[in-house]
Amino acid sequence: MLIQLTVNGETIAVEAPPDITLLDLLRDYLNLTGTKEGCAVGECGACSVIMDGRLVNSCLVLAPQADGSEIVTIEGIHAPDGGPNDLQQNFIDYGAVQCGICIPGMIMAGEALLMHNPHPTRQEIRMALAGNLCRCTGYQQIVDAIEATAKQRQGEMG
Ligand code: FES
Ligand code: FES
Incomplete structure (x- = not known):
């Protein structure tokens, strides 16, 4: 079937079987392989994308x-010059990246949180990451990176 959607600001029409997931559509049909498959059953958050302003597990x-939705994937998150944005740079600076499988989903969860709650508490950051599993980092640095980004963005907004 023909599926039409907007991905990272670009309107796309793609022929794909009706029984595949959004995750497979992104990875296998649109070559957007930044979105990762971990569990494929909605438990790990590695496949997180923002769909019509909401964080979703694209494997579900x-x-x-x-069809007809607006999707933002990790490829759509970057600075104007194409480099890391502030959140991504803070993940680097705070040592929040180890194996990296979970990280695209963590960034999407962080961006979705800051979109809806620009002044999150550490507890709210932890709650926002509750659906994203990481085996490597212990979460501390990830929470630190998101908290630092929130503070910097508040500062920028005066
Ligand atoms: S791959 Fe989708 S939640 Fe794990
Ligand atoms: S950095 Fe390895 S699973 Fe999170």
């Missing part, structure tokens, strides 16, 4: 459900 969304 059927591609036809995404």
Whole structure:
């Protein structure tokens, strides 16, 4: 079937089977492999993307459900010059990246949180990451990186 959607600001029409997931559509049909597959059953958050302003596990969304939607993937998160944005740079600076499988999903969860709650407490940051599993970092540095980004963005907004 023909699926039309907007991905990272670009309107796309793609022929794909109706029984594949949004995750597979992104990775296998649109070559956006930054979104990772961990568990494929909605438990790890590695496949997180923002769909119509909401964080979703793309492994739980059927591609036809995404028809007409606006998707942001990790490829759509960057600074104007194409380098890391402030959140991504803080993940680097705070040592929040180890193996990296979970990190695209963590960044999407962080961006979704800051979109809806620009002044999160550490507890709210931890709650926002509750659906994103990481085996490597212990979460401390990830929470630190998101908290630092929130403070910097508040500062920038005066
Ligand atoms: S791959 Fe989707 S939640 Fe784990
Ligand atoms: S950095 Fe390895 S799973 Fe999170």
